[in-house]
Structures are given as C-alpha cells and as structure tokens.
Amino acid sequence: MSGRQKSYINIPTLWVLSVVAALAVAWSVMYIFTLPMGDDLIYTSILRRADGIGTGAYAVWEFPRYWARHWMYTNGRSANLFASLFMGILPHWMVSVMCGLAVGAMYLFVLYFCRLFPCKGRGVAATVVIAVIAFLFPWWDSFSLIDVNFNYVWATAMPLAVLVMLRHDGRGWLGRVGSISDRSGLITTACVAMFCLFAGMIHEAATLSLCAGIVWTAWMRGDISSGGWRRMSRQRRWMLVAFFAGAAVAALSPGIIMRAVGGSAPDDVWWMVVLKSAPITLILLFVMLMSLMSHNGRERLRRVMVSDRGMWVVSAIAGLAFVAVGGIVGRSGWFSQIFALIALWQWYDPVGRYRVSLVGGGLVALSLGLSAVVQMVEVDRYSYI
Structure with a gap:
C-alpha cells in the first residue's frame, strides 16, 4: 500500500458547497415557477411568441440586426444579448437552470476572492x-425577473471568472491560449478571447469599475511605466485586450450614453441613492477614513492600496459613480458592494484575527446556511402558489 495519503474534501468545504448548491437549485426552481413578466416578456418576444421560435418580432437570422438596434438605442450589455437570445430560443426551464447555476457560480467566485474557498x-x-x-x-x-439575473448575477460571475483565468494564466488548458500554431490552440484562444469579450460587455457598471481597478494595480506595480505589458505573457494580453474591448463596447453604446446624460427621473437625490444602495461601500470608505487618522492606519492603508487588494478598493469606489448616475435605489449598488465586500474581507482577514469554538462555529455555519436556503425554499413555495 502506498504511503501517500488520500485527500478528502473536509466537512466545512462540503457544507459550503451544499449550501451553494441548494441555493442554485432553489433559484432555478423559483424561475421555473415564475411566469415571464415585464422585461422578460419583452426579451422572450424578440424571437418567439406562442407559436414558437421564429414567430417573434424578429426572425432568428435577423437577431444581429436586432442587437445592433439595441446597442444603438438601449444599451450595449451582453447581459441583454444573452437574455433576448436564450429566452427566445431555449425552453423556459433550461434558462431557469442556467440562471440558478449562475447564482451558485457567483457565490463561489466571491468566496474564492475572499480567500475562503476552498475552505x-x-x-x-x-x-x-x-x-x-x-x-x-x-x-x-425585481429579483423574480430573469433579465435581472443576467444583468447582475451573470454580470458578477463572468468578470470574476475572467479574473480567475488571469490568475491561473498559463496553467493547464489555459496554457493553450495564445498558441495558434495548431488547430486546438487556435480554437482555445478564440473561445477564451470570446468569453472575455462578452464578459467585458456584460454590464458597464461592473466591468468599467474592474477596469479602473486593474489599471490602478498595474500603475502601482509600475507595469505601465516599466514596460510590464511587453513582459506579460501572450495569454494575459489576449484576455485583457478582449475584456477591455468588451467594456468599451458596452460603455460606448449611444443608448447607454443617452440614458446617462438624459436619463429618467432618479428615485432620490444622488447621495441618498448612494446611501440606500451601497452601504457596504460606504463602510469601506469609513474604514479608509479612520485609517487616515493614525500613523499605523495610514501605513496599513498604503500597503493595501499598493497590493492586489487595492484593485478591489478602487473598483468599489469607481462603482459608486454608476450608483449616483443611475439614480435607481437597490440594484445599482450591486457591483460596488460586491467589490467592497471582497476588499473589506481581504483587508481585515477576520479568519486570521479571530478564533471560534468548534461548537459555536458549527452552530453559526449551520444556522446561517439553513436560513439562507429556507428563505429561498419559502420563495419557491410562494412562486408555486
């Protein structure tokens, strides 16, 4: 018998995976039980009506023309591209399952960047x-709308997936990116670049904020002034160019520019919208302000801002601009708060600072995990009724 020990998944990781999987299933069930309404009904009718695919406002082969019109007059988000395409050609249950999986992926990616997964x-x-x-x-x-799932859950999971790929650049299959000397390398390169492009287009508030954070980190490292781009591997260059290009496509949509300039009446004055929509980011700003009050705090803040953690801080703060301009109380603060949550967790690292007893920690994990799942099960029951 070999002396090498087998590696088994530990119970906390198994519990976290179980909670995330249960939430993914519960969200899928909720969407299956919810009939299309509002924007979902509009996006579904682009390619289909009651008579099936191809009977909607546009024929399937005319979808590029619809998307060009959407980019010109509405916005350039690939989130809406996916919503109108998938809801127009796929059965409702399949789109619902995809959106449930996106919820699970979003949770795991956030945990990964909080350095909490694997647990x-x-x-x-x-x-x-x-x-x-x-x-x-x-x-x-508007949590019951699948379009909101595309615009916020997908728009969180896909850019974070790009950052995971950038972190693991050159390892495993990703090492094929940039190698176009054979067919498999060319296909891998094209697929990864296309994914990064659509991830960059997914929602301008998410990706432009992340682009600001990425540029900040590159500047802090000296990559911009010292030719870091040339030293960067071809894989990262392909992915970054595609991601930034996608963000530019979304942000330069005439439709989104007109909405930003003209816009509808905001829900409240801009500072109240920020206060109501991004409290976690405001906590981050308060922590930064308190850090400036002492020498040790300023030194710690400096170390945070010149490290990779600074990317999340800058992204969270940049996201506040979209909250203020958007004028919508609620989901407008989604991305800024996601980035702020990751920044705060990386900054303070509560796991390294505090210890909890096995029994107490187990009760906390059990009660919080079950509460989150039971809440969604109750939503499922309501949706079914």
Missing part, C-alpha cells in the same frame, strides 16, 4: 459571506 477550516467565515450576500444584497429589486 480549509474557513467554512464558518465562508457561510457568513454567503449570508451577507443572501440577506443584505438588493435581491428584492
């Missing part, structure tokens, strides 16, 4: 982060 003894902290997102984020703002 390795950090299952309690991971469950706390899940509970913060499940209970304190603005799911209530």
Whole structure:
C-alpha cells in the first residue's frame, strides 16, 4: 500500500458547497415557477411568441440586426444579448437552470476572492459571506425577473471568472491560449478571447469599475511605466485586450450614453441613492477614513492600496459613480458592494484575527446556511402558489 495519503474534501468545504448548491437549485426552481413578466416578456418576444421560435418580432437570422438596434438605442450589455437570445430560443426551464447555476457560480467566485474557498477550516467565515450576500444584497429589486439575473448575477460571475483565468494564466488548458500554431490552440484562444469579450460587455457598471481597478494595480506595480505589458505573457494580453474591448463596447453604446446624460427621473437625490444602495461601500470608505487618522492606519492603508487588494478598493469606489448616475435605489449598488465586500474581507482577514469554538462555529455555519436556503425554499413555495 502506498504511503501517500488520500485527500478528502473536509466537512466545512462540503457544507459550503451544499449550501451553494441548494441555493442554485432553489433559484432555478423559483424561475421555473415564475411566469415571464415585464422585461422578460419583452426579451422572450424578440424571437418567439406562442407559436414558437421564429414567430417573434424578429426572425432568428435577423437577431444581429436586432442587437445592433439595441446597442444603438438601449444599451450595449451582453447581459441583454444573452437574455433576448436564450429566452427566445431555449425552453423556459433550461434558462431557469442556467440562471440558478449562475447564482451558485457567483457565490463561489466571491468566496474564492475572499480567500475562503476552498475552505480549509474557513467554512464558518465562508457561510457568513454567503449570508451577507443572501440577506443584505438588493435581491428584492425585481429579483423574480430573469433579465435581472443576467444583468447582475451573470454580470458578477463572468468578470470574476475572467479574473480567475488571469490568475491561473498559463496553467493547464489555459496554457493553450495564445498558441495558434495548431488547430486546438487556435480554437482555445478564440473561445477564451470570446468569453472575455462578452464578459467585458456584460454590464458597464461592473466591468468599467474592474477596469479602473486593474489599471490602478498595474500603475502601482509600475507595469505601465516599466514596460510590464511587453513582459506579460501572450495569454494575459489576449484576455485583457478582449475584456477591455468588451467594456468599451458596452460603455460606448449611444443608448447607454443617452440614458446617462438624459436619463429618467432618479428615485432620490444622488447621495441618498448612494446611501440606500451601497452601504457596504460606504463602510469601506469609513474604514479608509479612520485609517487616515493614525500613523499605523495610514501605513496599513498604503500597503493595501499598493497590493492586489487595492484593485478591489478602487473598483468599489469607481462603482459608486454608476450608483449616483443611475439614480435607481437597490440594484445599482450591486457591483460596488460586491467589490467592497471582497476588499473589506481581504483587508481585515477576520479568519486570521479571530478564533471560534468548534461548537459555536458549527452552530453559526449551520444556522446561517439553513436560513439562507429556507428563505429561498419559502420563495419557491410562494412562486408555486
């Protein structure tokens, strides 16, 4: 028998995965039970009506013409591209399952960047982060619309997936990106670049904020002034160019520019919209302000801002501009708060500072995880009724 020990998944990781999987299933069920309404009804009718695919406002082969019109007069988000395409050609249950999987992916990516997944003894902290997102984020703002899932859940998961790929640049299959000397390398390169392009287009508030954070980090490292781009691997260059290009396509949509300039009447004055929509980001700003009050605090803040953690801080603050301009109380603060949550968790690292007893931590993880799942089960029951 070999002396090498087998590696088994630990119970906290298994618990966190179980909670995330249960939430993904519950969200899928909720969407299956919810009939299309509002924007969902509009996007569904682009390509289909009651008589089936191809009977909607546009024939299937005319979808590029519809999307060009949408980019010109509405916005350039690939979130709406996916919504109108998938809801127009796929059965409702399949789109619902895809959106449920996006919820699960979003949770896992946020945990990954909070350095809580894989858990390795950090299952309690991971469950706390899940509970913060499940209970304190603005799911209530049109949460039953699949279009909102595309515009906020997908728009969180896809850009974070790009950042994961950038972090693991050159390893495994991703090493094929940039190698176009054979067919498989060319296909891999094209697929990854296309994914990064659509991830960049997914929502301008998410990706432009992240682009600001990425540029800040590159500047702090000296990559911009010292030729870091040339030293960067071809894989990262392909992915970054596609991601930034996608963000530019979304942001330069005449439709979104006209909405930003003209816009509809805001829900409240801009500072009240920020206060109501991005409280976690305001907590981050308060922590930064308090850090400036002492020498040790300023030194710690400096270390944060010159490290990779500074990317999340800058992204969160940049996201506040979209909250103020958008004028919508609720979901407008989604991305800024996601980035602020990651920034605060990386900054303070509660796992490294505090220890909880096995029994106490187990009760916290059990109660928070079950509460999040039971809440969604109750939503499912309501939707079914």
